[in-house]
Amino acid sequence: MNSGIRHLPNILTVTRIVLVFPFVWFMFNEQYDRALWTLLLAGVSDGVDGFLARQYNWRSQFGSIADPVADKILLITTFLTLGLTNHLPWWVVAVVVSRDLYIFCGAIAYWFVVGxxxxxxxxxxxxxxxxxxxxxxxxxxxxxxxxxxxxxxLWLSYLVVGLSFISMGQYTLLGIRGFARRRAHSGDSHD
Incomplete structure (x- = not known):
């Protein structure tokens, strides 16, 4: 098999990021059918790149970082666009974006302190x-x-907001436990 084809998951990941631009353009120009198809195409590309990476062991360092980043870019852009075009209440957009930023910042803090x-x-x-x-x-x-x-x-929005807050709480507890384990291990090494 051509060795270049093993980069297909990464190409699909980059394509997903690029698809954000036409999606936003379609939304702001009220071409909602095209925006929907663009978003669905991005979703399919996410599934296909993950399948190929796992099935054929075409994993890469780039893909392990770029894939979740592409997912977050697509999700956050979708919600910001829905908010800016007044198709979703800002309180929903704020919670969704805040959750992802909270988890991202928490992961960075965790990495610096715990590993x-x-x-x-x-x-x-x-x-x-x-x-x-x-x-x-x-x-x-x-x-x-x-x-x-x-x-x-509206009820679907409430569900997403509720799950977002519960998810932030869960990651907060996971972070606290990790910091506590780190503190316990550093205390053991000084005895």
Missing amino acids: RYEGSPTMLSKTCTFMMIVLGLVVIANLVWPLVPPPLL
């Missing part, structure tokens, strides 16, 4: 992210095919 976080996202975090994606897609799909009643969109 690299040796774990994967929690099931709660994955559920929260999944529901964020669902909310974003439902809002945009509803702009194309207005089938979802506003009360249902």
